[in-house]
Amino acid sequence: xxxKQAASLMHDYLDNELPEEQALDLKSHLDRCVSCRTRLKxxxxxxxxxxxxxxxxxxxASDDVLNQIMSNLxxxxxxxxxLGWVKRHPALTAxxxxxxxxxxxxxxxxxxxxxxxxxxADLDKVRIEGxxxxxxxxxxxxxxxxxxxxxxxxxxxxxxxxxxxxxxxxQASTAKIAGDAKTIDQALDWIWYRITNTxxxxxxx
Amino acid sequence: MAELSDAGLxxxxxxxxxxxxxxxxxxxxxxxxxxxxxxxxxxxxxxDIVQETFLRVYKNWDKYDENQKFxxxxxxxxxxxxxxxxxxxxxxxxxxxxxxxxDGTADGYSLIPGDNRTPESEFLxxxxxxIIHQAIAGLPAKxxxxxxxxxxxxxxxxxxxxxxxxxxxxxxxxxxxxxEFLRKRLEHKLF
Ligand SMILES: [Zn+2]
Numbered sequence: 214x215x216x217k218q219a220a221s222l223m224h225d226y227l228d229n230e231l232p233e234e235q236a237l238d239l240k241s242h243l244d245r246c247v248s249c250r251t252r253l254k255x256x257x258x259x260x261x262x263x264x265x266x267x268x269x270x271x272x273x274a275s276d277d278v279l280n281q282i283m284s285n286l287x288x289x290x291x292x293x294x295x296l297g298w299v300k301r302h303p304a305l306t307a308x309x310x311x312x313x314x315x316x317x318x319x320x321x322x323x324x325x326x327x328x329x330x331x332x333x334a335d336l337d338k339v340r341i342e343g344x345x346x347x348x349x350x351x352x353x354x355x356x357x358x359x360x361x362x363x364x365x366x367x368x369x370x371x372x373x374x375x376x377x378x379x380x381x382x383x384q385a386s387t388a389k390i391a392g393d394a395k396t397i398d399q400a401l402d403w404i405w406y407r408i409t410n411t412x413x414x415x416x417x418x
Numbered sequence: 419m420a421e422l423s424d425a426g427l428x429x430x431x432x433x434x435x436x437x438x439x440x441x442x443x444x445x446x447x448x449x450x451x452x453x454x455x456x457x458x459x460x461x462x463x464x465x466d467i468v469q470e471t472f473l474r475v476y477k478n479w480d481k482y483d484e485n486q487k488f489x490x491x492x493x494x495x496x497x498x499x500x501x502x503x504x505x506x507x508x509x510x511x512x513x514x515x516x517x518x519x520x521d522g523t524a525d526g527y528s529l530i531p532g533d534n535r536t537p538e539s540e541f542l543x544x545x546x547x548x549i550i551h552q553a554i555a556g557l558p559a560k561x562x563x564x565x566x567x568x569x570x571x572x573x574x575x576x577x578x579x580x581x582x583x584x585x586x587x588x589x590x591x592x593x594x595x596x597x598e599f600l601r602k603r604l605e606h607k608l609f
Contacts, residue, residue: 230590282468282469282473
């Protein structure tokens with residue numbers, strides 16, 4: 214090994230980065246070479262002096278530095294608390310925005326729409342008189358039936374779910390509803406209905 | 419608050435908790451001060467650097483990446499501020515100028531005289547300490563920052579690389595050369 218290479222290994226050794234194998238090579242060179250031994254000793258002393266002496270002989274920052282820093286901090290921008298929240302929770306924010314948009318769109322639908330709406334797969338058998346939807350006795354409606362903005366009177370059978378929105382529901386003693394019978398009279402119920410239905414639709418899409 | 423780790427303090431401070439921020443300043447102000455003092459040899463300027471560093475930390479929380487060590491980020495801000503100061507002092511100062519970098523100490527920095535202004539408190543030090551301080555002050559600027567981070571802050575080569583945005587191999591080479599430089603400076607005085 215040449216002295217130049219030995220010097221390079223010495224530094225790796227001082228950096229704690231010398232593999233054992235090379236450490237042995239270095240040692241065998243040092244055993245033979247006085248000038249490299251001296252050099253390593255000096256480098257080690259340099260390191261020691263730097264680590265030890267440098268730190269203990271330095272002045273400290275004045276005690277007032279902390280106060281100065283704290284008093285010089287820019288006044289807090291009056292950031293809206295929700296803006297910070299939005300930045301920290303992008304996914305939740307997206308979900309919340311979705312609900313908000315849903316809320317407004319369904320509310321506007323709610324207000325603008327007074328018309329009687331009857332939805333179902335099997336409407337032929339349904340009788341409509343003015344604002345009243347009648348399921349006559351002895352008839353069976355296949356599937357779901359949804360009535361908006363109207364009164365509903367059931368004498369016959371509904372084989373699916375019956376949903377009445379903003380209207381009354383009368384079930385005669387002869388009425389049979391296989392699924393759920395729901396009356397939704399208030400805006401909030403309606404919204405909830407729309408949201409849950411939307412989610413189910415999305416989920417199954 | 420004493421039990422909180424750095425990361426915990428940083429989280430709170432980022433949310434605007436001033437007590438947590440003050441705690442961080444308390445933890446690191448002396449380290450930043452020492453770093454600046456070693457680089458600039460001037461108490462007044464070093465205190466400015468401490469203030470400026472923490473002010474930048476405070477203003478730039480949104481640029482801080484939580485996967486990174488807070489101290490690394492903070493030291494980077496501090497060293498950059500120091501280097502800016504040095505640049506203003508010496509129009510030709512360039513951290514990255516590399517002339518003949520292959521064969522050791524003969525690069526552009528050895529042409530720039532070291533900043534040998536004696537700090538006002540130096541007379542309180544022992545002769546040995548003075549010799550060491552002068553040796554550090556005389557380090558070419560390119561090595562100075564690295565050696566200060568290495569000896570004063572006891573950072574690993576990897577951390578120094580992260581702070582200075584330099585490959586570890588470069589840091590390593592410069593530590594080796596810096597160490598040789600210091601050895602030669604101390605050789606006839608201390609050994
Ligand atoms: Zn040798």
